[in-house]
Amino acid sequence: MADSAGNQTGSRKAPLSKELVLSTALALVDAEGLDALTMRRLGQELDRDPMSLYRYAANRAALLDGVSELVLDELAIFPDDPDWQAQLRKIAHDLRLLALRHPNVVPLLVTRPLSTPLGLRPLGTLRPLEQILALLIEAGFSPAAALHVYRAYYGFLYGHILNELQEYIVDPEENEAILRLGLHRLPAKSFPHLRALGPVLADYDGAAELDQGLAILLSGLAGQLYAGQRESPS
Amino acid sequence: MADSAGNQTGSRKAPLSKELVLSTALALVDAEGLDALTMRRLGQELDRDPMSLYRYAANRAALLDGVSELVLDELAIFPDDPDWQAQLRKIAHDLRLLALRHPNVVPLLVTRPLSTPLGLRPLGTLRPLEQILALLIEAGFSPAAALHVYRAYYGFLYGHILNELQEYIVDPEENEAILRLGLHRLPAKSFPHLRALGPVLADYDGAAELDQGLAILLSGLAGQLYAGQRESPS
DNA sequence: GCATAAAGTCTACAGCGTAGAGAATGTGTC
DNA sequence: GACACATTCTCTACGCTGTAGACTTTATGC
Numbered sequence: 001m002a003d004s005a006g007n008q009t010g011s012r013k014a015p016l017s018k019e020l021v022l023s024t025a026l027a028l029v030d031a032e033g034l035d036a037l038t039m040r041r042l043g044q045e046l047d048r049d050p051m052s053l054y055r056y057a058a059n060r061a062a063l064l065d066g067v068s069e070l071v072l073d074e075l076a077i078f079p080d081d082p083d084w085q086a087q088l089r090k091i092a093h094d095l096r097l098l099a100l101r102h103p104n105v106v107p108l109l110v111t112r113p114l115s116t117p118l119g120l121r122p123l124g125t126l127r128p129l130e131q132i133l134a135l136l137i138e139a140g141f142s143p144a145a146a147l148h149v150y151r152a153y154y155g156f157l158y159g160h161i162l163n164e165l166q167e168y169i170v171d172p173e174e175n176e177a178i179l180r181l182g183l184h185r186l187p188a189k190s191f192p193h194l195r196a197l198g199p200v201l202a203d204y205d206g207a208a209e210l211d212q213g214l215a216i217l218l219s220g221l222a223g224q225l226y227a228g229q230r231e232s233p234s
Numbered sequence: 235m236a237d238s239a240g241n242q243t244g245s246r247k248a249p250l251s252k253e254l255v256l257s258t259a260l261a262l263v264d265a266e267g268l269d270a271l272t273m274r275r276l277g278q279e280l281d282r283d284p285m286s287l288y289r290y291a292a293n294r295a296a297l298l299d300g301v302s303e304l305v306l307d308e309l310a311i312f313p314d315d316p317d318w319q320a321q322l323r324k325i326a327h328d329l330r331l332l333a334l335r336h337p338n339v340v341p342l343l344v345t346r347p348l349s350t351p352l353g354l355r356p357l358g359t360l361r362p363l364e365q366i367l368a369l370l371i372e373a374g375f376s377p378a379a380a381l382h383v384y385r386a387y388y389g390f391l392y393g394h395i396l397n398e399l400q401e402y403i404v405d406p407e408e409n410e411a412i413l414r415l416g417l418h419r420l421p422a423k424s425f426p427h428l429r430a431l432g433p434v435l436a437d438y439d440g441a442a443e444l445d446q447g448l449a450i451l452l453s454g455l456a457g458q459l460y461a462g463q464r465e466s467p468s
Numbered sequence: 469g470c471a472t473a474a475a476g477t478c479t480a481c482a483g484c485g486t487a488g489a490g491a492a493t494g495t496g497t498c
Numbered sequence: 499g500a501c502a503c504a505t506t507c508t509c510t511a512c513g514c515t516g517t518a519g520a521c522t523t524t525a526t527g528c
Contacts, residue, residue: 016506038486049488049508060485101308107345113400114341118435119416126420133427143427144434151397152390152447159393163385166347182353186360193367194360195378198408200378201352213386220450250475272518285517295514467495472500477522484515492507498500 016048018056021064029067029104037063065116069124070109074098077131084139085218091132092157092214096206099161105163110158129154140225149221156217164206250282252290256300260278263301263338299350302342303358308332311365318373319452325366326391326448330440333395340399344392363388374459383455390451398440 024045029037039060043050057063075094079089099106113121129150136146183191183198258279263271273294277284291297309328315321333340347355363384370380417432 038483040483044333051509052507054486055506095438101350107341110344111341114337114396117416119419121416128427130425130428133431137427143431147431147442148425148446151394151443152450155393155397155447156386156390156451157393158396159389159391160385162344162348162392163389164444167352174353176343182351182355185353186357190357191360191364193371193380194364197377197381198369200381201449209382211383212382216386216454217390217447217450220454221373272514274514283477285478288517289475471526472528473524473526475522475524478520479518480520481518482504482516487512488510490507490509492505494505495503497502 016046016052016056018066021046021053021056022063022070025063026067026070026102026105030102033104034107037067039063053057064108065112065122065125067105068112069122071098071102071105071109072124075128077128077135079131079134079138082138084135085222088132088153088218089211089214091128092153092160092210093207095157095163096164096210099165100168100206103165106161110162136234145224149224152221154215156213160206160210160213164204164209167201167204168206207233250280250290252300255280255287255290256297259297260301260304260336260339267338271301273297288431298342299356299359301339302346303338303356305332305343306338306358306362309362311362311369313365313368313372315369318332318369319456321369322387322452323368323445323448325362326387326393326394326444327441329391330395330398330444333399334402334440337376337399340395344396369400379458383458386451386455390447394440394444394447398438398443401435401438402440 021042025037025042028045039050042063043053043229044176044186046053053063057066075091075098077091078087099109113125118126132154133143133146133148136149137143141149183201186195188195255276259271259276262276262279273284273287276297277287280287287297289298309325309332311325312321333343347359352360366384366387367377367380371377371461399400417429417435420429422429
């Protein structure tokens with residue numbers, strides 16, 4: 001029988017591995033937010049001394065990177081899809097759902113790379129970039145053009161996700177109430193439009209919003225592709 | 235004569251106010267990063283006991299919000315500009331420069347709103363939203379359409395800024411070296427395109443990249459405006 | 469001069485990441 | 499079995515964090 005606290009699987013003590021540590025960390029972040037992910041707390045969750053975690057992550061920052069990587073691994077990209085626009089649309093929606101599934105990880109996804117030069121980032125983080133480049137080059141973009149397209153696309157995508165998470169609250173009922181209350185607080189003379197938009201703000205359709213933006217962006221980017229191909233036909 | 239450490243202005247002791255606290259906090263973040271902004275350190279910077287800060291910010295989170303607000307206050311928006319597209323382009327470039335001036339604050343700008351429902355955010359943070367709505371409605375968009383346009387525009391804009399800050403390193407010389415070194419580290423078989431793009435990655439023109447994306451987005455959004463006007467002419 | 473309010477300070481506490489030394493456990497070889 | 503060795507885990511301790519609560523100092527009004 002176990003000594004004191006019950007661990008999850010019932011086995012005497014889980015064998016502990018990088019995967020287990022990271023997935024437990026992710027579960028903790030999903031359940032209680034980024035702040036809850038402390039070495040001590042994670043150790044407690046795994047029924048181990050906090051210091052034992054340092055065998056699987058050099059420090060807390062590395063732990064955070066590991067969680068980012070783990071989440072990004074959920075994203076499947078098919079670089080060989082002949083319809084590059086459809087593929088980009090699919091990736092966008094997949095990433096959106098991923099973000100909604102792990103909202104507490106999004107700040108990590110967005111800010112960790114800011115403190116790590118591109119060349120030194122965890123490989124898992126660079127995989128989407130590489131694969132989307134492959135997709136675009138396959139579609140006929142020059143490598144340099146593919147990079148530009150990637151930037152516009154991924155920029156827009158991350159922007160949308162941040163936007164949506166900012167507006168969406170976990171509890172939809174509370175959402176409307178808080179929204180009403182919050183908007184009411186705004187000075188009527190300095191925030192007339194925002195206050196008037198209360199009802200519109202309340203029902204937000206993220207997927208539709210994303211589609212609309214993507215339609216604009218992709219048609220614009222496709223135009224560049226055709227223009228480029230006419231200039232220098234293969 | 236002062237007791238021990240020299241304070242900045244030479245006056246015996248600065249009078250201390252919310253403005254002074256926040257601007258000192260911003261300076262500290264700009265100079266040494268977000269982590270350097272601790273209550274103790276800020277108190278030391280102001281030559282005061284750390285606890286005295288709580289008279290001007292309820293807690294550290296409020297301090298961070300204050301810094302965000304302070305930075306966003308640097309952004310000038312002219313909601314009466316008859317050329318809405320030009321104004322949006324100008325705002326975009328202004329915000330980009332703002333981000334480059336305060337790169338350490340960008341994570342704050344991006345993540346703080348994620349933990350605060352829209353209705354409860356600091357007013358200074360909502361001002362750009364309100365003013366851009368005004369601009370768009372003035373330009374002929376319906377309020378609801380203006381909100382959608384704002385979302386697409388601001389989403390793209392924030393995405394671009396994150397992208398650019400991710401790729402740009404403070405020290406440009408070191409940048410290229412690290413980039414080369416980092417890319418070299420990538421497995422050649424799994425990251426062929428990314429490795430090949432080294433030279434292209436090295437010279438990044440953020441302003442041009444932003445312009446290109448804006449051109450696509452704005453022309454697409456303008457199309458929606460005309461379509462909407464034809465459907466329901468005033 | 470004295471009451472009242474405002475501003476600033478002191479002390480203390482629980483929690484944090486993690487360095488460094490040590491104990492426990494597994495594994496291969498005789 | 500016994501030993502050697504490497505791996506894994508734990509213990510203790512240090513300096514740092516945010517901030518609650520009581521206290522002291524300073525400014526203000528009469």
